[in-house]
Amino acid sequence: MNLEQLVLAVSYPGIFAIVLIETGFLVGFALPGDSLLIAVGLLAAAKKISLPLALLMLFVGSFLGNNLGYWWGMKLGPALERRVKREELEKAYALFRRFGVLAIFIAPWVPVVRALVPFVAGATRIPWPRFVLLTFLACLLWTQGLTLLAYSVGQLIPDLEKYIYLIILAGALFGVLLGLPRLLRRRAAKEPE
Template identity: 60%
Template sequence: MDVTAYVQAVGYLGIFATVFAETGLLVGFFLPGDSLLIAVGLLAAAQKLQLSFALLALFLGSVLGNNLGYYLGYKVGPALLNKARVRAEDLERTRRFMARFGPLSLLIGPYVPVFRAVVPFMCGTIKMPWLRFFALSLLGSLLWTQGLTLLAYYVGSKIPHLERYIYLILLAGVVFGVVLAAWRAYRAGHLRWG
């Protein structure tokens, strides 16, 4: 899928809906989250989108999507996990993990594709207090949507026509992520076996 063509075709309402679905629905992890934000930033730098409207659409989509995910987790999470035969001790381990790292997961989670969809749902499932969740998801959404988009905008404003090379940029990001993961796996294995 050509992300820049997609962004231009769907406009502000479409980028809102895409981020909303990705963060609010458990099936939204296949949507182009990070690449969407980068494309929006580059297109805004090329003056093909209005930056302020795009930033608002992305932020609202993320915040409202997170709250939908929380609500779904709160209402149907335990029953869904019970149907999936999740063991009580696994759920308790998840509760302890979220109690310890929940705030951090809401701040870092938006940068990780599958976490974007799962963390709000799990916060609702384990009944994290909503005000705490809301405050942290506001901050996480702000950092993710505004930070990544503005970074792409800044780079795009310094290098003309960069939006034409978005696939090379995304490919470089994927390669970097794979190399970093492989290096960490190698180091963990090397330290364990060495």
Template identity: 45%
Template sequence: MSSLIDAILSASYLGIFLIVFAETGLLVGFFLPGDSLLIAAGLLAAGGKLNLGGVMAAVVAGGIIGCSAGYWIGHRFGPAVFSNQNSRFFKPEYVAQAEKFFVRYGALAVILARFVPIVRTLVPTLAGVSRMPFALFTLYNIIGAVLWGVGLTALAYYLGQLIPDLDKYILLIVAVVLVVSVIPIVLKFMQARRGAAKE
């Protein structure tokens, strides 16, 4: 975790922006430290090593622009990727399923995906593939980026000021956040498995 802190301090706000952009906009960015980055940056801001407003601005801007890039990647290349009926992972019917999903859960999917690792990397591209209206996507994208970028960073900043030397426990805090974030995915997966077993 010390390497993450060192990286944040050396790259500063531009580095934060680029990491968030890559994690939310590029499919290869799912391995990047989204939540842990925000928590660490918020704690560093509480310690006076970074400016809280600068961190929030970098995260929100990176999140909005990154998700927009992910949307257009899906919009541009999705039809070609999902055109093969014999494909195991990219069948055309998956696009229809995605379209129904975003019609029904569009706002929640785009907004809440921000708080779930890996999912926040995939949802923008799937929204583009399913041709979710870009104006609606942009609205939800902005709301989600602000809630995630400002909320999580501000929470870490507040706790950092409230509890002395909290930066020593960054690893534990990140682990708790990851577990809480993944719980909904695990529950949904288990529910789907039970439904498939009944069928």
């Protein structure tokens, strides 16, 4: 089953559940967050699903998932470190150290970190009203922005939904290429002289 068939098979409740689980439980790393949003946008452009209903399901699922992740973070607290790979958790902590509470606003755009930041926010006891405001805006921009971008591109190029995997692969390669210079600088800084 390809991503297009998956989205059509799970329909709106499935779209909601995928983004809810991705950020609300620590098992969300394997779920297709960005890929799902792109697929939904392209399928809506092809008139295979309703754009307004899909946008609503994506936003509500993401927002509720982030709040559920925050709650779990408050409950689990330090036990979080025993349940998540240290290097992945360190990425989330590094984002908080660098950007403070704005990390909540940035996190949806960073795969894996997107699933961890709500837990870290809860574990570090960031005030919930501040978390709710930032996560509301972040979820709104991420779910609506990425989906509407894919929808717009799908409107310009007919039948683009048939090439969802190629588009997602191109996006992943683009992300790797953007991160490659930083990785090389880090590696060069770590090498002994």
